[in-house]
Amino acid sequence: MHPRNPYNKPPDFADLARRYPPLRPHVFINHTGSSAIDFKSLPAQKRLTEALLRLDYGLSLTLPDDRLCPPVPNRLNYVLWLQDIVKSNCGSATVRGLDIGTGASAIYPLLACGIEHTWNFVATDIDERSVQFAKQNVSKNSMDSRIAVERVQVDGPILQLLHTSLMDFDFTMCNPPFYSSAEDVSRSADFKEFGPNAVCSGAEVEMITPGGETNFVARIFLESLQLKTKCRWYTSMLGKMSSIPELVSLFREHSVDNYAITEFVQGQTRRWAIGWSFQDARLPDTLARFSNQALQNMMPSRNTLHHVFLGARSAEILASALRNVLTLINGVTIASSATPAIYDHSSAMLHQENHRLLISLFVS
Known part of the structure; x- marks a missing residue:
């Protein structure tokens, strides 16, 4: 299901029926104690569709x-x-x-x-x-x-x-x-x-x-x-x-x-x-x-590459090389964003966390 679809969970049919009275005759309590409708009933299906669209x-x-x-x-x-x-x-x-x-x-x-x-x-x-x-x-x-x-x-x-x-x-x-x-x-x-x-x-x-x-x-x-x-x-x-x-x-x-x-x-x-x-x-x-x-x-070819860099220096070198190549392409504008590395002063060690590098291309 699409992540923005609000029907990720089954609807509360009793609440729908309360707010849309034409649905009431088609709602019953099933063996689990939950409200339900009979999907083998075309009138029940129609009233449910009407209720969701209206409400x-x-x-x-x-x-x-x-x-x-x-x-x-x-x-x-x-x-x-x-x-x-x-x-x-x-x-x-x-x-x-x-x-x-x-x-x-x-x-x-x-x-x-x-x-x-x-x-x-x-x-x-x-x-x-x-x-x-x-x-x-x-x-x-x-x-x-x-x-x-x-x-x-x-x-x-x-x-x-x-x-x-x-x-x-x-x-x-x-x-x-x-x-x-x-x-x-x-x-x-x-x-x-x-x-x-x-x-x-x-x-x-x-x-x-x-x-x-x-x-x-x-x-x-x-x-x-x-x-x-x-x-x-x-x-x-x-x-x-x-x-x-x-x-x-x-x-x-x-x-x-x-x-x-x-x-x-x-x-x-x-x-x-x-x-x-x-x-x-x-x-x-x-x-x-x-x-x-x-x-x-x-599937179509991938156009997004995910790669883990263990340290800031590797990502900086890659970013510099990519910029040098991409700036040679006419009509391309480059915007980059990198998550900063985290330095732990108490241990004087660089955390080996994923260093994310994002380079966005805008073609005119």
């Missing part, structure tokens, strides 16, 4: 029974990762995002705009029913000036709004249909977002696409090869870890080495996200890589 973010949604009911903690993980990417790579005063397949809830742009008041979105979907509910939810929350909802053609480019827009975008985001067929859904042990006993209300248009999520994200990537810097970072969530090697292989086939992979963990649910960029600016390793032995060969 924590001041958002009000209308959620149809025949479309996905989005779990707030899981969706928030993705938004917070994008927030980190924007802060790391994007210096514009107004941030523009494209949400591909926004769904009936339009939860990603609503959550993001509720958190970041300088963000604006274009939200797209191929499903007319989802588009109508998304527009209703945007208007209900007085976000019409910041979130535009557009229906796009099912047989057109996925990034068709980028092709036609006069504006550049800072990021795209997408929660793609994970599965290639109804049989693929039934075989999956991880298609239920709230846990192994949850109910899923997603329509076929939200759950299934030819070739599954790997093919869908690959289509976005191939379209992005034509658009390139029209967008700073192209990103998508993934429901299957097995999709990552296939997509990374596609990146490498096209010599795209500026990419990022992360993992979102929420209870028993694991999701992943992948992003790529055609610009020079790289993300720090904390945003672009995560620890998973099975995927280490898939």
Whole structure:
């Protein structure tokens, strides 16, 4: 889970029900004496989503029974990762995002705009029913000036709004249909977002696409090869870890080495996200890589080196050598910061503590 996600611990359902009365009929005391809800109940899931959005973010949604009911903690993980990417790579005063397949809830742009008041979105979907509910939810929350909802053609480019827009975008985001067929859904042990006993209300248009999520994200990537810097970072969530090697292989086939992979963990649910960029600016390793032995060969190259120096003199020599080399590079400004060594007068010995050296490069 993202470290800034406030749902690191299960919510107090009794307290939520007290503050959001429509949730009350769905809360009970379980065998451990704790308050709980039945995640196999779609009404309970919907009331929980409504309660979290209303109480924590001041958002009000209308959620149809025949479309996905989005779990707030899981969706928030993705938004917070994008927030980190924007802060790391994007210096514009107004941030523009494209949400591909926004769904009936339009939860990603609503959550993001509720958190970041300088963000604006274009939200797209191929499903007319989802588009109508998304527009209703945007208007209900007085976000019409910041979130535009557009229906796009099912047989057109996925990034068709980028092709036609006069504006550049800072990021795209997408929660793609994970599965290639109804049989693929039934075989999956991880298609239920709230846990192994949850109910899923997603329509076929939200759950299934030819070739599954790997093919869908690959289509976005191939379209992005034509658009390139029209967008700073192209990103998508993934429901299957097995999709990552296939997509990374596609990146490498096209010599795209500026990419990022992360993992979102929420209870028993694991999701992943992948992003790529055609610009020079790289993300720090904390945003672009995560620890998973099975995927280490898939991770982008490290751009942060950690090395321990046992003593101040070694770090000073290294810092001097680095500065001499880096000052020869046109357009590079250097700022350095080193933690001072600690000298113990009573023993007249220099503590052999880690001496940290940080050199920041600014390329104009």
